[in-house]
Every structure is written in C-alpha cells, then in structure tokens.
Amino acid sequence: MGxxxxxxxxxxxxxxxxxxxxxxxxxxxxxxxxxxxxxxFGIAAGVFVCLLEYPRSKRAKGTSxxxxxxxxxxxxxxxxxxxxxxxxxxxxxxxxxCVPGGFMLATVLGSVCLAIxxxxxxxxxxxxxxxEPILPRxxxxxxxxxxxxxxxxxxxxRPPPELRRKKVDNLETAAYDNPMxxxxxx
Amino acid sequence: xxxALKSWSVNEGPKHLIMVVWVAVNVFLxxxxxxxxxxxxxxxxxxxxxxxxxxxxxxxxxxxxxNCSLVLLPMCRLLLSFLRGSQRxxxxxxxxxxxxxxxxxxxxxxxxxxxxxxxxxxHLVNMVSFSVRYSEDFPALNVxxxxxxxxxxxxxxxxxxxxxxxxxxxxxxxxxxxxxxIRVSNYEIFWYTHNLFIVFYIILMVHVVGGAxxxxxxxxAHPPGCMHSNLSSGSRTNHRAAGEKGEELLGGPQMVCQExxxxxxxxxxxxxxxxxxxxxxxxxRLYRFIRSSAAPVTIVSVVSHPxxxxxxxxxxxxxxxxxxxYILLNCPSVSSFENHPFTLTTCPTGTNETFxxxxxxxxxxxxxxxxxxxxxxxxxxxxPMMQQRRYPTVHVDGPFGSPSEEVFNYEVSVxxxxxxxxxxxxxxxxxxxxxxxxxxxxxxxxxxxxxxLQSFYWFADLLCALHERLWRDNRPDYLNVQLYLxxxxxxxxxxxxxxxxxxxxxRIGRPKWSLLFQEIGRANQIKRVGVxxxxxxxxxxxxxxxxxxxxxSGTAFEYNKESxx
Numbered sequence: 001m002g003x004x005x006x007x008x009x010x011x012x013x014x015x016x017x018x019x020x021x022x023x024x025x026x027x028x029x030x031x032x033x034x035x036x037x038x039x040x041f042g043i044a045a046g047v048f049v050c051l052l053e054y055p056r057s058k059r060a061k062g063t064s065x066x067x068x069x070x071x072x073x074x075x076x077x078x079x080x081x082x083x084x085x086x087x088x089x090x091x092x093x094x095x096x097x098c099v100p101g102g103f104m105l106a107t108v109l110g111s112v113c114l115a116i117x118x119x120x121x122x123x124x125x126x127x128x129x130x131x132e133p134i135l136p137r138x139x140x141x142x143x144x145x146x147x148x149x150x151x152x153x154x155x156x157x158r159p160p161p162e163l164r165r166k167k168v169d170n171l172e173t174a175a176y177d178n179p180m181x182x183x184x185x186x
Numbered sequence: 187x188x189x190a191l192k193s194w195s196v197n198e199g200p201k202h203l204i205m206v207v208w209v210a211v212n213v214f215l216x217x218x219x220x221x222x223x224x225x226x227x228x229x230x231x232x233x234x235x236x237x238x239x240x241x242x243x244x245x246x247x248x249x250x251x252x253n254c255s256l257v258l259l260p261m262c263r264l265l266l267s268f269l270r271g272s273q274r275x276x277x278x279x280x281x282x283x284x285x286x287x288x289x290x291x292x293x294x295x296x297x298x299x300x301x302x303x304x305x306x307x308x309h310l311v312n313m314v315s316f317s318v319r320y321s322e323d324f325p326a327l328n329v330x331x332x333x334x335x336x337x338x339x340x341x342x343x344x345x346x347x348x349x350x351x352x353x354x355x356x357x358x359x360x361x362x363x364x365x366x367x368i369r370v371s372n373y374e375i376f377w378y379t380h381n382l383f384i385v386f387y388i389i390l391m392v393h394v395v396g397g398a399x400x401x402x403x404x405x406x407a408h409p410p411g412c413m414h415s416n417l418s419s420g421s422r423t424n425h426r427a428a429g430e431k432g433e434e435l436l437g438g439p440q441m442v443c444q445e446x447x448x449x450x451x452x453x454x455x456x457x458x459x460x461x462x463x464x465x466x467x468x469x470x471r472l473y474r475f476i477r478s479s480a481a482p483v484t485i486v487s488v489v490s491h492p493x494x495x496x497x498x499x500x501x502x503x504x505x506x507x508x509x510x511x512y513i514l515l516n517c518p519s520v521s522s523f524e525n526h527p528f529t530l531t532t533c534p535t536g537t538n539e540t541f542x543x544x545x546x547x548x549x550x551x552x553x554x555x556x557x558x559x560x561x562x563x564x565x566x567x568x569x570p571m572m573q574q575r576r577y578p579t580v581h582v583d584g585p586f587g588s589p590s591e592e593v594f595n596y597e598v599s600v601x602x603x604x605x606x607x608x609x610x611x612x613x614x615x616x617x618x619x620x621x622x623x624x625x626x627x628x629x630x631x632x633x634x635x636x637x638x639l640q641s642f643y644w645f646a647d648l649l650c651a652l653h654e655r656l657w658r659d660n661r662p663d664y665l666n667v668q669l670y671l672x673x674x675x676x677x678x679x680x681x682x683x684x685x686x687x688x689x690x691x692x693r694i695g696r697p698k699w700s701l702l703f704q705e706i707g708r709a710n711q712i713k714r715v716g717v718x719x720x721x722x723x724x725x726x727x728x729x730x731x732x733x734x735x736x737x738x739s740g741t742a743f744e745y746n747k748e749s750x751x
Binding site: 033 | 303307311338341351354355358363365367368372
C-alpha cells in the first residue's frame with residue numbers, strides 16, 4: 001500500500017458531516033424539539049464547517065481535482081494563513097464544534113460524523129500533511145508557432161558573387177537559373 | 187434531422203427508458219406505502235400518535251428496500267459477463283445496457299443516501315412523538331416507557347435505534363470514500379471502506395427485527411374510532427382523538443367495540459427484498475475467490491516495452507477469455523488484497539495457449555510489481571518451461587466482459603484509442619489476425635492517438651502483420667489505420683523500413699473528429715457503425731456528441747465507451 005493521503009478523505013467526511021449536522025439542526029429547530037437552541041447552533045456550525053471544507057487541498061503528488069466554483073472559497077480560507085493550513089488546528093476545531101451537538105436529539109448523528117472526521121484529520125496531521133491552496137495556473141500555455149514571429153536576423157551565408165553567377169552552357173546549373181535576377185549586382 | 191433523432195434514440199434511448207422505469211417504480215413504492223400508513227385502518231391509532239412522520243419514514247423505508255436490493259445486482263460481474271457472452275439469449279440493445287451497470291449502481295447508491303437522510307429525519311420526529319404523545323389507552327403501541335421520556339434514551343435502548351445509528355455511520359464512511367477524487371487518488375480507501383457493505387447488510391437485517399411499529403391485528407372486531415363501552419363510569423370513551431375534524435359520521439350510529447385493540451409487529455419485509463441479491467453477490471465473490479486461488483498461474487515471459495510498458499505472458503489451465511475482456515490481477519508479494527484490472531492484449535488460441543497483458547507502470551502497485559518482474563529477467567528472451575525463473579506468484583480473477591467485445595458484431599467498427607487505451611483493440615486485432623473470416627465485421631477503422639512516438643512501437647509489429655495478411659487475402663480495405671501524434675515537438679517520424687506501413691499513416695497533431703466522421707459516413711452509407719472509444723474523457727465526450735448529432739448519409743453511429751475506474 002502506498003502513501004495514503006488521509007486529508008482528502010477527512011475533507012470529504014467533514015463536508016458530509018457538516019451537511020448532516022446542518023440538516024439535523026434544521027429538523028430540530030423546525031420541530032421545536034427540546035433543546036432547540038443546540039439545534040440552532042448545529043445549523044451555524046454545520047454551515048461553517050461546509051464553507052471551511054469546500055475548497056479541496058492541493059495534492060502532494062499528482063493532479064488535484066477542484067470542486068466547481070471553489071476558487072472564491074480558496075481565497076477566503078487562504079487568508080487565514082497558518083490557522084487553516086495546519087490540520088491539528090482543524091482536528092481540534094471539529095472536535096470542539098461537535099460537542100454541543102451531542103446534547104440534542106436531532107444533531108447527535110451529525111456530531112458523531114464530525115467527530116470521526118476530526119479523528120481522520122488528526123491522523124492526517126500526524127502524518128505531516130498540510131493544506132495547500134489550488135491556485136489557477138499563472139503562466140500562459142505555450143503558443144504554437146511562436147518561433148515564426150521572430151524571423152532570422154541575418155541572411156543565410158552565401159558564396160561570393162563570382163560563384164553565384166549562373167553558367168548557362170552547363171546543363172545542370174541551368175536548371176537553377178532564375179527567370180529574373182534576384183540580386184542587385186547581376 | 188431524422189437521422190440525428192435515430193442516432194440519439196439508439197444511443198441514449200434504452201438508458202433513459204430504464205431510468206424512467208426505475209424512477210417510476212420508486213415513486214410508486216413511496217406513494218403506496220405513504221397511502222397505506224396515511225389511511226389504512228390498521229394503522230389508525232399509530233397514525234394518530236405519530237402523524238406525518240410515520241408515513242414518511244415508512245414510505246422512505248420501502249424505497250430503501252428496493253434500492254438496497256438493486257444496488258448489488260450491477261456488481262455481479264460474472265453474471266453480467268455471462269449475459270454479455272450469451273449472444274443468442276440477449277440482443278445487442280440489452281448488451282449495450284450492461285455497459286452502464288456501474289452508473290446504475292451509483293444511482294442506486296445515491297438514492298440510498300438521500301432516502302436514508304429522509305428516513306432518519308422522519309424517525310427523529312417519530313421519537314419525539316412517541317415521547318410526547320405517550321398513549322395511555324393503548325400501552326402496547328408505545329415505545330417510550332413513560333410520558334416525556336428523553337428521546338435520546340429511546341434511541342439507545344431500542345434495537346432499531348442502536349442499529350440505525352450504526353447503519354448511518356457505516357453508510358457515512360462508505361459514501362464519503364466513494365467520490366471520484368478519492369477513487370482516482372487513493373483507491374485503497376475506497377475499496378476497503380466499500381467492503382464494509384457486508385457489515386451494513388447484516389446490521390440492516392437486525393434493524394428491521396426491532397418491531398417498534400405495530401399494526402392492529404383485529405380491525406374487524408375493533409374498528410378504529412369505535413365507542414368503548416366503559417362499564418364502571420357509564421360514560422362513553424370515544425377512541426377518536428379530541429379536536430379531530432371527523433369526516434366520519436357525526437350523527438350516524440357509532441360502532442361498539444367488541445374487544446380491545448390488539449397490536450402486532452410486522453414481519454420484516456426487508457429480509458425478502460435483500461436476501462436474494464445478497465446471497466447471489468456473496469456466492470459470486472466466493473466463487474471468484476475459489477476459482478482464482480485454485481488454478482495456479484505461471485508467468486511465461488516478461489517483455490519490457492518503451493514508455494514504461496511491460497508485457498506479461500501467462501498460462502492458466504482452463505482459462506478461456508474472449509477478445510476484449512479484462513482480468514483482475516493480484517500479486518500477494520506486493521499487496522495481499524489489492525486487485526488491479528488489466529485488459530487482455532492476447533487471448534489463448536489453438537496454437538498458443540498463453541494470454542498476455544500490457545501494463546503501464548504508473549502507480550505504486552505497478553512500480554513494485556514491475557520491479558519484482560524485471561529484476562528476475564534482464565533480457566527479453568523466453569526460457570523453456572523447465573528453466574523457469576522464479577517470478578512472483580500471481581492470481582488471476584476473471585475474465586470479465588467489457589463493451590469492446592461488441593466490435594465483432596457490427597459490419598463497420600470505428601475503434602478510437604488514446605495511449606494505453608489501445609489494449610482492448612490490440613486483442614481484437616490479434617483475433618482478426620488469427621482468423622478474420624469468421625466474424626461479421628467487414629471494415630475496421632483504427633485510430634490511435636498517442637502523446638509519445640515510442641508508444642506506437644508497442645503494437646507496430648501486430649499492425650504491420652495484420653495489414654500484410656489482409657493484403658494477401660485480397661481485402662485491402664478491411665483495415666484503415668490512422669495514427670496521430672498529439673505532441674507536436676520532438677521526434678516525429680518512424681524511421682524503420684519494416685514499419686513503412688505505419689510511418690505513412692502517421693499524422694502530427696490531434697485528429698479532427700467531425701471530418702473523420704463525415705468521411706466514414708460517406709464511405710459507409712445506410713449502415714450501422716459501431717464507435718468504440720477507450721481513452722481520455724475529452725476524446726470520449728467529443729465522440730459521444732458526434733455520434734448523437736450526425737446527420738450525414740443515413741449512417742447511424744452507435745457509441746460504446748470503455749470505462750476504467
């Protein structure tokens with residue numbers, strides 16, 4: 001088994017867990033269950049986790065597949081610098097966010113899923129991974145035919161004019177006789 | 187325009203028809219369950235207690251039953267290969283549907299996830315209702331032990347509750363590891379979590395045993411909403427809920443209950459739905475495991491080709507694949523549980539019993555495997571069987587069918603390959619070289635796009651030999667080869683004299699598909715042309731669009747795509 005990038009899986013899990021957390025919160029608030037304040041917190045925490053986890057990290061080796069429209073989220077998450085780069089911080093943040101969900105019926109599942117995601121992030125952090133933003137390629141792709149825009153500066157080397165003059169009686173060189181003179185000194 | 191409609195209906199029609207039928211069956215099941223719980227008389231009291239949550243949860247459960255049973259069927263690969271191969275039993279239209287089996291599996295899986303969310307939310311509401319609307323009249327109906335019991339305790343103390351939570355967690359693990367990016371980058375995570383399906387199904391079987399929801403078993407003797415003659419106080423206790431807008435008889439005669447209502451839990455219907463596909467799938471996995479470990483595979487030769495490609499020739503007794511099929515290779519010395527798919531490039535024939543694959547060294551498994559193979563053989567000679575070098579043991583699982591098997595069943599076929607995607611077509615070309623007369627195929631267009639010139643040397647000998655054979659047999663128009671080199675820098679010509687056939691057909695740059703299709707359409711009017719693509723997504727998308735929109739010359743192009751992960 002080669003090197004597994006745990007962070008990729010943790011990212012998918014955290015995104016799904018955030019959605020489950022938010023859905024459970026909506027059910028709790030809409031049904032006015034007991035402790036619905038925790039459900040309201042669950043909605044906010046779920047949405048926050050989704051926004052944080054939406055931009056995928058750049059892979060250490062290989063091509064990274066972006067999520068659609070993730071560039072604006074990447075810019076926001078990148079702005080926090082080392083707070084979002086480090087996976088230890090993310091693991092502890094998720095662990096902290098999932099605790100209040102356990103107190104309320106509808107958000108229990110969401111908090112358990114977020115706890116699992118937090119554990120996988122911890123494993124990723126222990127393996128030394130960190131978050132890298134996927135930035136669009138800045139250098140322009142090579143244009144085909146760019147070399148023809150730069151014509152040669154010097155004429156090609158030619159023999160002296162005496163040898164260039166055509167000998168008409170010689171049959172072979174007569175084949176290369178130009179119909180009109182192309183040089184000024186002929 | 188009429189041809190484009192014909193092309194579209196041939197290419198997309200059966201797929202969309204199956205999709206419509208499947209959605210219709212799901213909607214029907216949902217509606218039927220919903221109405222049963224909403225207005226069925228045996229659920230009258232339960233519905234009073236739980237409300238809409240009961241109906242939604244049971245309706246989503248019946249949709250889940252259907253999809254949990256259907257999701258296993260597209261993964262029975264041996265069964266599908268058998269159906270594909272039995273050409274007298276199934277028509278070509280049905281065989282083309284088998285190409286889409288993985289898409290169907292994914293659709294059922296997504297439906298399971300969505301309806302699980304609905305089911306869980308509805309049951310959360312039910313838990314609260316069980317607790318808040320604890321019924322003193324019918325104590326047998328209750329799940330809570332007293333009014334106002336904390337619903338979280340209900341989850342932990344009942345069998346359906348605990349198993350339900352476990353099911354959600356297993357489904358969460360399986361679903362999050364199945365996205366495209368994880369499958370492409372870390373296939374092992376996907377594979378190991380997806381094999382948790384057996385845990386999922388076992389817990390599912392236990393989940394439905396709980397018996398939390400009960401139906402009334404004596405509806406005739408105790409019609410719901412009847413009057414209960416209370417002997418002690420003389421007043422009539424009416425079983426209808428207070429404040430209910432009775433559309434029932436306000437002034438009509440009230441029925442008298444002859445006996446107390448009796449409640450009984452259901453028979454777990456899920457067992458009927460799920461057990462047959464589960465047994466079929468497990469039996470197939472067991473059979474594949476036994477078959478692959480029983481017959482030993484001997485590696486006959488290892489040949490190293492340019493651009494990191496290794497050709498492996500093997501021998502296995504009783505192995506009879508058809509051209510275009512693929513196998514799963516397992517090498518315990520590299521990794522005990524990983525199985526990697528490789529298309530066969532040579533099938534066993536009467537004269538030569540070996541079969542071969544071409545594998546490209548790209549990831550960690552292939553790198554380790556190639557190191558094990560190449561350190562044993564420094565040259566590419568084939569030793570006689572007595573002096574076998576000690577190659578690592580491999581297990582071969584398969585063969586499994588793929589869309590490329592259909593190349594022989596069209597009169598005209600267009601085979602487009604990108605890079606290493608040429609492997610299924612190489613096997614087809616080999617089969618044509620052995621005997622092209624036995625097949626229905628009359629003309630084959632072979633288009634191979636590569637990034638590197640050296641890649642064409644993998645099958646240069648085969649192409650030249652086939653061309654020569656067809657010329658000798660007086661069929662020069664049978665095979666049309668076009669090679670494209672998409673990399674415009676670097677070395678651009680095949681110099682060797684014996685590959686002159688190829689060097690004159692080599693073009694620099696990417697192919698223009700619309701021109702190609704026009705040319706093929708004009709040369710093969712009023713025919714059905716099979717288009718086979720095995721390559722990167724860009725090429726397959728372009729070809730798919732062209733197949734659906736072609737309006738020239740009455741030719742119908744049928745699109746078949748080979749999918750890799």
